[in-house]
Amino acid sequence: MKEIMIATQNKGKVKDFQSLFKKYDIKVTSLLDLTEPVEEVEETGTTFEENALLKAETIANKLNMPVLADDSGLEIDALEGRPGVYSARYAGEEKNDQKNLHKVLEELRGVPEDQRSARFVCVLAVSRPNQDPIIRRGTCEGTITEGPIGDNGFGYDPIFKPENSNLTMAQLTSDQKNLISHRGNALKKIEDWVKNQ
Ligand SMILES: O=P(O)(O)OP(=O)(O)OP(=O)(O)OC[C@H]1O[C@@H](n2cnc3c(O)ncnc32)[C@H](O)[C@@H]1O
Numbered sequence: 001m002k003e004i005m006i007a008t009q010n011k012g013k014v015k016d017f018q019s020l021f022k023k024y025d026i027k028v029t030s031l032l033d034l035t036e037p038v039e040e041v042e043e044t045g046t047t048f049e050e051n052a053l054l055k056a057e058t059i060a061n062k063l064n065m066p067v068l069a070d071d072s073g074l075e076i077d078a079l080e081g082r083p084g085v086y087s088a089r090y091a092g093e094e095k096n097d098q099k100n101l102h103k104v105l106e107e108l109r110g111v112p113e114d115q116r117s118a119r120f121v122c123v124l125a126v127s128r129p130n131q132d133p134i135i136r137r138g139t140c141e142g143t144i145t146e147g148p149i150g151d152n153g154f155g156y157d158p159i160f161k162p163e164n165s166n167l168t169m170a171q172l173t174s175d176q177k178n179l180i181s182h183r184g185n186a187l188k189k190i191e192d193w194v195k196n197q
């Protein structure tokens, strides 16, 4: 079976990719599968594109093989785009999903529904030896709920209601999420590369 290495340490992303890659018959491996753990790549960029490329290139050079990286986050209009590229560490260095989403809810307290618009963003970067990288962005528009609902997914899924849905992302199955998600939309744009693996 073909394999793709994803330069991530995030279990939620790995699960999303496992279900996204099912139809291509591709096995997903990630940094969590390596016998010798690699140090986390410092995300020093100010854009999703910069950080995705940084993660892909660093790990591709280290492992000397093609690598796919994902940099993603939540942009909230009422917060001028925050948490944005800082989504993973919004409430502190320890990267706690619960603390992050409660910080967002607190900051949006009292903001009416029609001003709670937001989008998930996912930038995928492919780095491969001796070839130019591929960088593509996918988004998913929606609104922020007033409290967390649902147990599926990860990160900000329990407080994000995709447009045209009465359910939060955390109430969808992983297949339902992937059909409409930022990650699914970005992956469609690199499908040619995926099929050639
Ligand atoms: O860098 P890697 O190792 O891939 O893992 P990470 O968790 O640090 O990932 P990012 O730097 O890309 O930060 C993205 C954060 O945005 C949030 N996020 C991204 N995709 C999401 C999704 O599909 N559902 C909910 N939250 C998501 C979540 O909080 C992530 O921790």
Ligand SMILES: [Mg+2]
Pocket: 043, 088
């Ligand atoms: Mg990260």
